Amino acid sequence: MADRFSEITSAEEFIRLRQSEDPAEANRSARAALPLPVWWDLVRNHPDMRFWAAHNRTVPPEILAELVRDPDWRVRDRVASKRNCPV
Template identity: 45%
Template sequence: MIQSAEEFIRLRDSEIREEYYRATFEEAEEGVWERVIEKYPDYKIWVIRNKTVPVEILAQMAKDPDPNVRQEVALKRKISESIFRLLAADPDEGVRSFLLSNTKLTLEQKKAVKTDDSPWLAEKLEEILRNAES
């Protein structure tokens, strides 16, 4: 288990494969993730990419001002319904595009993603729906 924000950063930046993998696959308490986000904001995406990150941390990151952070959340397979609803109406069409790429979402969920303000996003959704029919 990752014990501190500093340990996570050290593992993430390590050139030793086993340590690098620990940053991706090992658990940490929610407080550790919160400290990483607070003290090392450049590592938010790496927190999101951890396979064990709690949904509560994802919910926090889904409200981040940086659309790149929200895009990473949109790709997570374990997002909650409330995170989905928030991101489905995100002002950034890139975030909504990443959400449409989330393989865990049902077609009904994908249809609920806001596309009316973006012709290319509407086209992407139509393509997803066409491919699902074939």
């Protein structure tokens, strides 16, 4: 079994973890890192996951800069609550 905080390698893996009924898997989606191309795939091709992308503790600044302009106020609010929120 992989370390619960090991890197998430695809948008599909992130979505599966986020939608899991297993709390450990859902928690991993909030804490594990993703490579930048996976972040872009997630936010561009899965708009229903943008809130959860913003919820992740490792979300990079360039993704936050994209998410802060999201039409969904919940996504923008989540980004605004981040310590490294873009100006």
